Amino acid sequence: MLHYVCYLKLKTLCFLIIIFVFCHLIFQEFIFLNIKDEDGHSLPILIWWTNFTRLQRDRLISCSERACKCLVTSNRTRSRELAAYLFYGSHIENDDFPLPRNYTIPWAIFHEESPKNYAPFLYLETQNIFNLTSTFSRYSDFPVTLQYLEDLALIKDLTYYVPVDTKNKYLDEIAPVLYIQSDCDTPVSRDYLVRELAKFVQIDSYGKCLTNKSFPKELDEVYSLDLYNEKLLRFISKYKFIIAFENSVCDDYITEKLWRPLIVGSVPIYLGSPTIEDWLPNNNSAILIKNYNSLEEVANLIKKINANDTLYERFLQHKLKSKVSNNLLQKNILKDHPILAFECFVCERTHQSYTYNKRNNDLNIYDCPKPKAPEKENTWYQHWDVGKCQAKALEILLAKDTPYTSSLFEETWKTYFYNKNC
Ligand SMILES: *[C@@H]1O[C@H](CO)[C@@H](O)[C@H](O)[C@H]1NC(C)=O
Ligand SMILES: *[C@@H]1O[C@H](CO)[C@@H](O)[C@H](O)[C@H]1NC(C)=O
Ligand SMILES: *[C@@H]1O[C@H](CO)[C@@H](O)[C@H](O)[C@H]1NC(C)=O
Ligand SMILES: *[C@@H]1O[C@H](CO)[C@@H](O)[C@H](O)[C@H]1NC(C)=O
Ligand SMILES: *[C@@H]1O[C@H](CO)[C@@H](O)[C@H](O)[C@H]1NC(C)=O
Ligand SMILES: *[C@@H]1O[C@H](CO)[C@@H](O)[C@H](O)[C@H]1NC(C)=O
Ligand SMILES: *[C@@H]1O[C@H](CO)[C@@H](O)[C@H](O)[C@H]1NC(C)=O
Numbered sequence: 001m002l003h004y005v006c007y008l009k010l011k012t013l014c015f016l017i018i019i020f021v022f023c024h025l026i027f028q029e030f031i032f033l034n035i036k037d038e039d040g041h042s043l044p045i046l047i048w049w050t051n052f053t054r055l056q057r058d059r060l061i062s063c064s065e066r067a068c069k070c071l072v073t074s075n076r077t078r079s080r081e082l083a084a085y086l087f088y089g090s091h092i093e094n095d096d097f098p099l100p101r102n103y104t105i106p107w108a109i110f111h112e113e114s115p116k117n118y119a120p121f122l123y124l125e126t127q128n129i130f131n132l133t134s135t136f137s138r139y140s141d142f143p144v145t146l147q148y149l150e151d152l153a154l155i156k157d158l159t160y161y162v163p164v165d166t167k168n169k170y171l172d173e174i175a176p177v178l179y180i181q182s183d184c185d186t187p188v189s190r191d192y193l194v195r196e197l198a199k200f201v202q203i204d205s206y207g208k209c210l211t212n213k214s215f216p217k218e219l220d221e222v223y224s225l226d227l228y229n230e231k232l233l234r235f236i237s238k239y240k241f242i243i244a245f246e247n248s249v250c251d252d253y254i255t256e257k258l259w260r261p262l263i264v265g266s267v268p269i270y271l272g273s274p275t276i277e278d279w280l281p282n283n284n285s286a287i288l289i290k291n292y293n294s295l296e297e298v299a300n301l302i303k304k305i306n307a308n309d310t311l312y313e314r315f316l317q318h319k320l321k322s323k324v325s326n327n328l329l330q331k332n333i334l335k336d337h338p339i340l341a342f343e344c345f346v347c348e349r350t351h352q353s354y355t356y357n358k359r360n361n362d363l364n365i366y367d368c369p370k371p372k373a374p375e376k377e378n379t380w381y382q383h384w385d386v387g388k389c390q391a392k393a394l395e396i397l398l399a400k401d402t403p404y405t406s407s408l409f410e411e412t413w414k415t416y417f418y419n420k421n422c
Helices: 011-034 164-170 190-197 217-222 230-236 256-264 295-306 309-320 327-332 338-351 380-400 406-418
Strands: 045-048 059-063 068-073 082-088 107-111 132-135 177-181 203-207 241-245 267-271
Touching (some): 045 338, 107 338, 177 190, 190 241, 190 267, 190 295, 217 230, 267 295
Parallel strands (some): 045 068, 177 241, 241 267
């Protein structure tokens, strides 16, 4: 989330932009009372129903492709030209929807994060409440699969690239494999798996999880604030392999954990999206845990590649030959910040006479199988069970089409849960 608040790398630039946005908003405050398009029609209004950090005031958006304009607001009472309700998945409250529902007004959801944040959404019952969806899944109406890859050129870029013979020299001081993480309790049992892997191959572990090295002082501050901080990238680029385990396993759910090693030219050891092959720059760009039977096997492979520079460099075609053979990457790069792009997507749809419920209702746009529990401490599978009961409760309560209290929601899903009836 934090990188949305201050997305830019340079603090000064960020500051100037905040000033600019502030002035811009003040200006809009004077004119928003009567915003019309060139033909004198009032603009469609998109209401962010869930709280959203970026949006304190009304905002006029112009979406270039079809020269569409909309007013985006979080003021729930601005209903005159209401064209759509927008929801941010991680901030949805299960007892807070615009009810009774006006079925001519589409509900659009943006939910880029993993199922840690909104469990009912794992189930079709909840997905189908919405008329427009934007998730990491290629099957959502507006996919943001590559939201964490700002620019495809970064994959080929050599700014951080360290040649293999130099990296080999570093091996006197550092392990071949790097692990940096701050979120230690995850549905995939990331720490458990890394601990197992570390039984067979040496891993330097920074951050909050399995820590056995400490950051240089200047990095301690930047880490976790800024995903692509230059100092951080410079630091990780010395490592030959970097652990890239997503917190959850979902089709098309890919984060900076994969892109960071690819950007600096280190080999990712990847666990996450089962469809990851579709999104890698080249055939052989990462070591994919899912393709091996055991972590020991993975460790042996790492050792073999670590000892053979020819093998190692086969993983770095994107740096050595400036090659990205995967066209899907080029096609899916977002040209704008994902949330702004989503707002424009919805805005454009409201300008078309579009029928929203075209969506194939059986298509899961949040496909994250319930985790198995490889160790006792992992209780995340319960999150999936609770989500299922909450999804059923939501479906039933929304069908009644009148506002309901949070206690009714709690009571309803818990009854299903304890009767094992979800
Ligand atoms: C959303 O914002 C309103 C007004 O600032 C506040 O009363 C409410 O508690 C917030 N809800 C959440 C989920 O943060
Ligand atoms: C929300 O919109 C209504 C109607 O346009 C207006 O009267 C009210 O002042 C607005 N509220 C806020 C907090 O801007
Ligand atoms: C539903 O929304 C449409 C479009 O804004 C509006 O014309 C209509 O009056 C609304 N219906 C109700 C019952 O509010
Ligand atoms: C921690 O340090 C030891 C000794 O350097 C190393 O062998 C091990 O792989 C490290 N990593 C983890 C995750 O335990
Ligand atoms: C990539 O891998 C597939 C399947 O293993 C193979 O058929 C294809 O020829 C490979 N492409 C390249 C460019 O190596
Ligand atoms: C390194 O790997 C290459 C490609 O598989 C192989 O031809 C070569 O014999 C290997 N070198 C050593 C020293 O094992
Ligand atoms: C939105 O989806 C709901 C639930 O599936 C449906 O009843 C409604 O007609 C849809 N609204 C629009 C504008 O497509």
